[in-house]
Amino acid sequence: MNKDLQEYSHKRYNILTGEWVLVSPHRAKRPWQGQNETIPNEQRPSYDPICYLCAGNTRINGEQNPKYEDVYVFTNDFAALQTTSPNFFINEGLLKAQSEQGICKVVCFSPDHSKSLADLTVIDINKVVKAWQKEYMLLGSNDIINYVQIFENKGAVMGCSNPHPHGQIWSQSTLPNEVVKKDERQSAYYNKNKSSLLGDYLKQEIQANERIIYENEDFVVLTPFWAIWPFETMIVPKHNHTNITEISDNECLAFADAISKITKAYDQLFECSFPYSSGIHQAPTDGKPNTHWHWHMSFYPPLLRSATVKKFMVGYEMFGSPQRDITAEQAVERLKSLVD
Secondary structure, X not given: OOHHHHOOOEEEEEOOXXXXXEEOHHHHHOOOOOOOOOOOOOOOXXXXXXXXXXXXXXXXXXXXOOOOOOOEEEEOXXXXXXXOOOXXXXXXXXXXXXXXXXXXXXXXXXXXXXXXXXXXOHHHXXXXXXXXXHHHHHXXXXXXXXXXXXXEEEOHHHOOOOOOOEEEXXXXXXXXXXXXXXXXXXXXXXXXXXXXXXXXXXXXXXXHOOOEEEEOOOEEEEOOOOOOOOOOEEEEEOOOOOOHHHOOHHXXXXXXXXXXXXXXXXXXXXXXXOOEEEEEEOOOOOOOOOOOOOOEEEEEOOEEEEOOEEOOOXXXXXXXXXXEOOOHHHHHHHHHOOOO
């Protein structure tokens, strides 16, 4: 790696979105006089009688959860998208709007209220992966659904309103902004080179071996060259699969293993239940071949220096472009040392 990248300000290009991130490694040496917080050492019970996600409990809408024993999926009681929205389009000069339909679901990873993905076994995480596969197929087969977004917000700092281990799935009739960017970039590359953009990038990363945190037979966990968040990571399948339904049972286990490794490393980094937003980007369910897609899972954690110091997107980042102080390579060295 060019040593200048570790010492001097520069920009890095995101091949999946066509956008740049400003990297300022010299700023990491400045003293910190910003906000510090006390992180409570919370010990949650395995069952919380007032948690609306715990097995057997009644949710706010009056429905009762079954006594589920592993993964439980249900339609979100407060869904951001509706199937009942009428079709409309408004185009009045510079004012544009259109209707959006969709289905939102909640995925409880475990009946154990005290756990997170980092605390689950690979076998239990594999059950979550299987649920994601099932919901992608089920929702994607609906005529009104053209994209299925699987994601998790972990921790109150990421806006998670309930600590019970769970994620969400929002499916909708159009492609969201980030997916449109990645769809266009991957399509253009595939049409020009007849190969996967992310697949070719992964080959280069494996050869360089500078940003890889962990790999098994089927997946690589790395910090992308263009990472924005301090300890951002990506899980990439080694085979050019367009979506998660295309991976075999063995690959499912390997994917679960990769999730287990990085989430456990996160928790060890600052000795806390590490907050993040994670999500899977994969091919739309619009009936097109989408052979240019190479699915992947990203983790965007906000913590920067410790369990109490967060990375905020403010100032220049709100009005200019994203910026980071520690380089991707420096982040990798810290995370790599924590992987068992």
